[in-house]
Amino acid sequence: MESEELRNVGLKVTTPRLKILGLLENAKSKHMTAETIYRQLSESGEVIGLATVYRALAQFEAAGLITRHQFEGGQTVFELERGPHHDHIVCVRCGRVEEFYDKVIEDRQREIAEKLGFTLSDHALTLYGECSGGTCTAKNG
């Protein structure tokens, strides 16, 4: 139950928050912008202000329910915090986002940070390229 999730992180259970969380859990595309969420909610008849979407997303992020990714080109997407860590590859033409995980890279990162005298707390790895074939035509995926 989504209300549980909200209560667990100390957020009051409200209709907008439930709708937004529900959308994130059921959306076909895992990575959504605030605008996309707002538009999809509007289309399903919900009257939820854009400001509320941004507010809720910020709170969810602070609570660790979702993660924010800032890709180049000003595209900021949110993703439900589920499953293991992964990085992203973004198509610069159609905006499609794929996920990947590579142990070699992960390990190297830690080694590099250590060698430079840093205690690694986080990292952002995003690859940019063009995806091939018919998948890359639409405006989004």
Add this chain to the structure above:
Amino acid sequence: MESEELRNVGLKVTTPRLKILGLLENAKSKHMTAETIYRQLSESGEVIGLATVYRALAQFEAAGLITRHQFEGGQTVFELERGPHHDHIVCVRCGRVEEFYDKVIEDRQREIAEKLGFTLSDHALTLYGECSGGTCTAKNG
């Protein structure tokens, strides 16, 4: 001579471009925002519009003279393209930026992109952590 660099990449040699390029070459901090560049030029008495700064930086980037990096927090910094490719590790406490290059990671990235059906055009890898010892105290380095 900076005018050479401009001519070589097919840009007309103008005062604003020379000033901006010169600032990038002499600045104490390698990574600068457009705003910072604009402010520093203004402070040294140059009358250069912010729009011109953005335009010039975009042109320099297109010409390969400089590189654009988008770190967390939406801060976009520019850096003179000198020496080989490298990625960054940023101290989340003091803001210090170190550079590194790792062939293993570079190679893996290309392999991953290929495996996923992407033609890699670029990548952004930034590590975040805390740098150790006395180096990490000031507000910047």
Add this chain to the structure above:
DNA sequence: TCTCACTTGAGATTCATTCTCACCAACCAG
């Protein structure tokens, strides 16, 4: 020096995000 295409500066504009504020709804007490 003259000319013209390319540049520039100031301000308007855009776009994503955040803020403001009057109104409203969730939750606890009764």
Add this chain to the structure above:
DNA sequence: CTGGTTGGTGAGAATGAATCTCAAGTGAGA
């Protein structure tokens, strides 16, 4: 179940980074 308090909400204004517009300016070849 109901009313009060407190925090949440929506609409639109405000912000800030970046881009565009356009009249005026300037580099560089003739």
